[in-house]
Amino acid sequence: MPGLGIYVLKRFGQAVLILLGITLITYILLFLLPADPARQIAGRSATAQTVENIREQLGLNLPFYEQYLRYLASLLQGDLGRSYIQKSEVTELILSRLPATLLLMAGAIFCELLIGLPAGMLAAVKRGKAADNAVMILSFIGVSAPQFVVGILLLYVFAVLLGWFPIGGYGTFWHLVLPALTLGLLGGGWYSRMMRSSMLDVLRQDYIRTARAKGARQARVLLVHALRNAILPIIAMIGLDIGIFMSGVVVVESVFGWPGIGQLAWQAIQRVDIPIIMGVTLVAACFIVIGNLLADIIAPFVDPRIELR
Amino acid sequence: MRESLAKLGRRKIALGGAVVIAVMCIAAIGAPVLAPYNPSEQFFDGLTLEGAPLAPNERFWFGTDLLGRDLFSRILYGARTSLIIGIVANGIAVLVGTVLGITAGYVQGWVGAAIMRFTDLMMAFPALLLAIALAAIFKPSLWIVAMVIAMVNWVQVARVIYGQTLSISAQEYIEAVRSLGAHWSRVLFVHIVPHLLPTVLVWATLGIATTVLLEATLSFLGIGVQPPTPSWGNIIFENQTYFTTAPWLVFLPGVAIVLLALSFNLVGDALRDILDPTQQGRA
Numbered sequence: 001m002p003g004l005g006i007y008v009l010k011r012f013g014q015a016v017l018i019l020l021g022i023t024l025i026t027y028i029l030l031f032l033l034p035a036d037p038a039r040q041i042a043g044r045s046a047t048a049q050t051v052e053n054i055r056e057q058l059g060l061n062l063p064f065y066e067q068y069l070r071y072l073a074s075l076l077q078g079d080l081g082r083s084y085i086q087k088s089e090v091t092e093l094i095l096s097r098l099p100a101t102l103l104l105m106a107g108a109i110f111c112e113l114l115i116g117l118p119a120g121m122l123a124a125v126k127r128g129k130a131a132d133n134a135v136m137i138l139s140f141i142g143v144s145a146p147q148f149v150v151g152i153l154l155l156y157v158f159a160v161l162l163g164w165f166p167i168g169g170y171g172t173f174w175h176l177v178l179p180a181l182t183l184g185l186l187g188g189g190w191y192s193r194m195m196r197s198s199m200l201d202v203l204r205q206d207y208i209r210t211a212r213a214k215g216a217r218q219a220r221v222l223l224v225h226a227l228r229n230a231i232l233p234i235i236a237m238i239g240l241d242i243g244i245f246m247s248g249v250v251v252v253e254s255v256f257g258w259p260g261i262g263q264l265a266w267q268a269i270q271r272v273d274i275p276i277i278m279g280v281t282l283v284a285a286c287f288i289v290i291g292n293l294l295a296d297i298i299a300p301f302v303d304p305r306i307e308l309r
Numbered sequence: 310m311r312e313s314l315a316k317l318g319r320r321k322i323a324l325g326g327a328v329v330i331a332v333m334c335i336a337a338i339g340a341p342v343l344a345p346y347n348p349s350e351q352f353f354d355g356l357t358l359e360g361a362p363l364a365p366n367e368r369f370w371f372g373t374d375l376l377g378r379d380l381f382s383r384i385l386y387g388a389r390t391s392l393i394i395g396i397v398a399n400g401i402a403v404l405v406g407t408v409l410g411i412t413a414g415y416v417q418g419w420v421g422a423a424i425m426r427f428t429d430l431m432m433a434f435p436a437l438l439l440a441i442a443l444a445a446i447f448k449p450s451l452w453i454v455a456m457v458i459a460m461v462n463w464v465q466v467a468r469v470i471y472g473q474t475l476s477i478s479a480q481e482y483i484e485a486v487r488s489l490g491a492h493w494s495r496v497l498f499v500h501i502v503p504h505l506l507p508t509v510l511v512w513a514t515l516g517i518a519t520t521v522l523l524e525a526t527l528s529f530l531g532i533g534v535q536p537p538t539p540s541w542g543n544i545i546f547e548n549q550t551y552f553t554t555a556p557w558l559v560f561l562p563g564v565a566i567v568l569l570a571l572s573f574n575l576v577g578d579a580l581r582d583i584l585d586p587t588q589q590g591r592a
Contacts, residue, residue, distance in 0.1 A: 025519065094394050140575060144567055146529070146542075149560075149566060155552075243435055258435035265441065271530065281439065281441075
């Protein structure tokens with residue numbers, strides 16, 4: 001594929017620029033804060049002199065651009081600042097909770113594909129029939145239901161009433177099922193719609209007609225010829241899900257008591273601990289940019305018709 | 310237009326959505342008349358002797374909440390909050406997105422590039438976290454929540470309108486009008502903007518669903534509309550500790566949220582199919 005190296009390099013450069021822009025916006029938001037971080041760190045009983053010293057120490061008396069450059073320099077060293085309330089490094093807090101969130105996201109991706117792909121395929125094959133309408137209505141409900149309602153409903157039915165799963169918490173495989181399913185239902189709704197239209201596209205192609213004309217059975221046509229071609233463009237889009245997950249984890253982790261970065265952000269909201277909220281936002285944005293970058297890089301391999309720009 | 314309305318009428322599901330929206334609007338506007346009680350009144354007999362909420366009964370149709378208030382009245386007033394925020398926040402978002410999208414698509418050059426790079430940047434922010442950060446900075450109130458949601462939601466609209474403006478501007482008839490010496494404002498407002506209106510209408514409808522969900526989520530997290538003003542999200546936030554013993558306190562407002570968002574999604578999707586043949590939702 002000619003030009004692929006340049007294409008990847010260009011996309012990479014764009015991703016770096018976007019990340020830089022994101023740091024600028026988060027920093028402006030921090031700067032707009034009415035609260036004075038020096039006073040918050042010093043505590044209530046501190047003298048004016050102590051507050052002044054802390055301000056100088058943190059560089060809060062410098063002009064905006066200099067503070068931003070300092071902030072950028074510390075970000076490059078992996079330093080996201082200190083929590084005002086927990087008195088610990090934001091980077092450490094986030095790193096200690098990242099594995100739980102990544103596990104949850106892996107579970108959610110599995111759930112949404114498990115729900116969305118077969119449902120979309122069914123809808124495409126039974127196009128216009130009752131099954132198609134049912135899948136489309138369910139997918140609409142899936143994307144219209146707020147995740148905290150879905151999460152609490154699943155908790156109530158499967159944990160409280162039926163007792164099949166633990167009521168929140170973390171540790172075993174059984175703890176993962178309900179939160180991953182909650183995240184996956186929303187994505188499943190989207191995937192079923194995309195899978196349906198992708199499958200319909202493929203089923204219209206000449207090679208499917210050829211396969212049918214040669215006497216291939218319906219199941220063989222669908223599973224061997226159609227599915228493989230319909231599924232690739234969908235798989236290439238997984239990277240784009242990360243943005244939706246990054247918003248979803250805040251809600252789902254707080255409903256299920258899942259100790260990931262979403263719960264960390266939620267706890268920070270309750271205590272107005274801005275450095276943690278900003279840190280999580282920045283980390284989440286990084287994930288989204290990386291996800292988009294991966295999707296962009298994978299896309300031309302999956303579909304050679306995509307123009308490299 | 311009449312033909313479009315007739316097409317909409319043939320889609321029974323979308324029609325059902327429109328009916329739900331109409332009912333919710335009536336409930337929101339008529340809440341002071343329709344609600345059996347004052348939504349903030351705490352009833353002495355609204356709690357059990359142990360202080361737990363009452364289940365739905367003849368006097369309190371949807372039961373009472375943790376403070377002994379009538380849930381049905383609170384849900385009626387909650388419809389106001391959802392619809393006000395849905396209309397105001399989404400209205401601002403669609404307006405800002407449309408103006409920026411048209412500007413970027415019509416002016417192009419460095420102005421267009423700058424606007425579109427900025428939307429790229431905003432796309433990379435996780436919407437909920439950005440809204441949380443903004444809500445944490447400004448003290449939340451009904452209007453601040455609406456502004457925060459608008460600041461997050463304009464991006465999608467801007468991108469779609471940009472793409473459409475770009476493709477319309479490249480049409481031959483636009484070149485023809487230009488070569489006839491039409492002023493740029495005439496080209497824009499007479500020959501381009503009218504063709505964008507169906508798309509704007511579709512996004513204005515779909516966007517209300519997104520807005521309603523985001524408001525409910527922010528209120529559920531405790532940084533949206535603040536109690537005692539009832540919002541479906543904060544009703545669930547306040548009562549979630551009772552969800553094992555009094556699940557209706559969570560599920561009745563939950564059903565209200567799903568119904569409203571679903572209805573706007575169904576109507577928006579039907580409008581897209583009817584008005585915008587290039588973006589067929591159903592092949």
